[in-house]
Amino acid sequence: MLSINFFRYKIALLNVLRNRRRSLITLLSIQIGVVSLILFGGFVASMYEGMRENMIRSQLGHLQIYQAGFNQYGHIEPEKYLLIQEQVQQVSDLVSGLAEVELLTPRLDFSGLITNGNQSVAVVGNGIDPDKEALLSSAITLIEGEDLFPEDQAGALVGQGLYNALNANIGDYLTLLASTADGAVNAVDVQIVGAINTGTREVDNRLLRINLSHAQDLQFTQGVSRLVVLLKDTAQTQIVMDKLSQLFEQEGLTLEMRSWSQLADYYHEVVNLFDGVFGFLKIIVLFIAALSIANTMMMAVMERTPEIGSIRALGATRHEVMMLFLTEASYLGLFGSALGVLLGIFMANSITLAEFIMPTPPGSSQSYPIRIFVEWTVVWQTALTGVLVAVLASIYPAFKASRLLINQAMRSA
Amino acid sequence: MRLVNLAKVSRFFTLGQSRVCALNQIDLAVDKGEFLVLKGASGSGKSTLLNLIGAMDEADEGEIAIAGKALGPMSDRQKSHVRRDHIGFIFQSFNLLPVLTALENVQYPLSLRTGGKAAGASSHKENKAKALVALERVGLADFVNHKPNQLSGGQMQRVAIARALVTEPDIILADEPTANLDSENAQSIMALMKQLNRQGITFIFATHHDYVLEQASRVIELRDGCILQDKQRVAA
Numbered sequence: 001m002l003s004i005n006f007f008r009y010k011i012a013l014l015n016v017l018r019n020r021r022r023s024l025i026t027l028l029s030i031q032i033g034v035v036s037l038i039l040f041g042g043f044v045a046s047m048y049e050g051m052r053e054n055m056i057r058s059q060l061g062h063l064q065i066y067q068a069g070f071n072q073y074g075h076i077e078p079e080k081y082l083l084i085q086e087q088v089q090q091v092s093d094l095v096s097g098l099a100e101v102e103l104l105t106p107r108l109d110f111s112g113l114i115t116n117g118n119q120s121v122a123v124v125g126n127g128i129d130p131d132k133e134a135l136l137s138s139a140i141t142l143i144e145g146e147d148l149f150p151e152d153q154a155g156a157l158v159g160q161g162l163y164n165a166l167n168a169n170i171g172d173y174l175t176l177l178a179s180t181a182d183g184a185v186n187a188v189d190v191q192i193v194g195a196i197n198t199g200t201r202e203v204d205n206r207l208l209r210i211n212l213s214h215a216q217d218l219q220f221t222q223g224v225s226r227l228v229v230l231l232k233d234t235a236q237t238q239i240v241m242d243k244l245s246q247l248f249e250q251e252g253l254t255l256e257m258r259s260w261s262q263l264a265d266y267y268h269e270v271v272n273l274f275d276g277v278f279g280f281l282k283i284i285v286l287f288i289a290a291l292s293i294a295n296t297m298m299m300a301v302m303e304r305t306p307e308i309g310s311i312r313a314l315g316a317t318r319h320e321v322m323m324l325f326l327t328e329a330s331y332l333g334l335f336g337s338a339l340g341v342l343l344g345i346f347m348a349n350s351i352t353l354a355e356f357i358m359p360t361p362p363g364s365s366q367s368y369p370i371r372i373f374v375e376w377t378v379v380w381q382t383a384l385t386g387v388l389v390a391v392l393a394s395i396y397p398a399f400k401a402s403r404l405l406i407n408q409a410m411r412s413a
Numbered sequence: 414m415r416l417v418n419l420a421k422v423s424r425f426f427t428l429g430q431s432r433v434c435a436l437n438q439i440d441l442a443v444d445k446g447e448f449l450v451l452k453g454a455s456g457s458g459k460s461t462l463l464n465l466i467g468a469m470d471e472a473d474e475g476e477i478a479i480a481g482k483a484l485g486p487m488s489d490r491q492k493s494h495v496r497r498d499h500i501g502f503i504f505q506s507f508n509l510l511p512v513l514t515a516l517e518n519v520q521y522p523l524s525l526r527t528g529g530k531a532a533g534a535s536s537h538k539e540n541k542a543k544a545l546v547a548l549e550r551v552g553l554a555d556f557v558n559h560k561p562n563q564l565s566g567g568q569m570q571r572v573a574i575a576r577a578l579v580t581e582p583d584i585i586l587a588d589e590p591t592a593n594l595d596s597e598n599a600q601s602i603m604a605l606m607k608q609l610n611r612q613g614i615t616f617i618f619a620t621h622h623d624y625v626l627e628q629a630s631r632v633i634e635l636r637d638g639c640i641l642q643d644k645q646r647v648a649a
Contacts (some may be wrong), residue, residue, distance in 0.1 A: 006524070007517070007520070007521055007524040010517075011510065011512060011513065014512035015512060018511075019514055043550045192497065258486070260463075306506075306508065307507075307508075307510060310504070310508040310509075310510070311501050311510070311521075312469075312493070312496070313467065313469055313471060313496060313504075313508075314496065314502065314521065314522045314525060314527045314576070315493050315494065315496045315498070315522060315526065315580075316493065316495020316497075316525055317489070317490050317494075318489060318490070318493075319490075325600075363531040405463075405470075406469040406470070407460075407464045407469045410469075410504065410508070
């Protein structure tokens, strides 16, 4: 097949180069399409990653381990589904043997009211191990004051929104009321040591973090609600989950586990929304590129009608004529996509390096610099789509060319 | 040996609401080695007849056979193969592919022939060698790398002749091949084709130029789609 292909490929290439201005405009439209999709795909990927890591490193961790039944009934009677000290120790021993794990830390959840004497605000609180949470919650930023330390027995970190709502100052003492494990009401004093920002406004409006021991005192319990596991790499979440399930089974521990993905409903909603937006944008961009390519190829067919007649007269079949035009379209798609990929990668890296600041997104309390990842899956899929669209958009013009009547085509010279 | 056989061939065209008869019940047989000229005024049916013989158009009535193969029942693909394997074309406007060199233009019909089979690098070389020989035969060995726009009208028509020759067709159809040439080039091209005819190649011309008629071994005069006269003559 070398002989015919040699000529087809050569003629197609020379025809692409023949009307350079028109070919350049077509290449430009493919290129703009490819660049847009690479940039948008890279931006969305960076946004997904930022949101995912922010959720993991401010609230969720990679894995959470609970008492069996916690996720089904724990929100009604949380006190009945606490992990007891013995279980916490057993799990800690098992988890510490896994190389993928960065740390494991306990949390005790509570909800209650905090009051400064003048006003009371509902809070959602966590009793935490401050040393370990400093590593796990690295995405939480301290807005004012200082971090919580284990020796600050009555110390409390409050969300930025809550801090503003209470009109409090660092060092102020507040009273925290909550239910104990056996249903009574208890109160403890807490001293505000810092105001924090998790990146999510709704959380910041209600969040209170105190020492685990203080939270246990408040609730008259020695248990914890959950154990939060931070891994070295998010990609290892499922592997570690599988390993831990196996270990728990071997040890006869009846525990439940949830991955960050199972806990991050908001993340999945955003991903679904943006995947839809990306898909719609992709269709529009590709449609515009397809129109440009189809227009170029139709013009080429009209201009080269006598030539088409000539090669048909010389013995070329309709299939050969069609393949000639589709080969030209493939060249346009290949060159356009290749240039688009190069420019897209260059622009993605340049924009990331420039660190343009994005406005604060809805529901978030932090602005952030634009980062555009070079997502290789997006890059090769977009490049391939560019070529495919070029070929698909040329099918009709190529078909028209192949169906020209030879004697009429020759006469149009 | 009979190369072309037309039996009761008619061709009609629709112009607006009227139906025009371009060819009417034509019977024609052409044997190997003939140098046949179709003459007649514009609109007499010369080009229509050439198109039908060249399998580039379809008759509305009658039968056409080329090299013993009836065109009527053939698919478009089969007709392409008939053109490719049995017929060479020389056109009034040369119709060379502008993006290819003279050598590549001549090589192109060969690539169509070998491309459908298991052709490899060796056949590509063979095709190139054949194309070079064809260009030498028409006196253009020094112009192989010239693009059509770098050639004169006479040179372009020689390339077109080489392209028609290179596949060693049974028959060459030439539609007004000298119409776009000055008289000196036209005479030279005719001399070349006459020389090729002496080597056994069959030619069918459509023309109204006298110097072409002088070379013909047979002249068929057409008028209003009918054969008015079919005259054998001794060529000059």
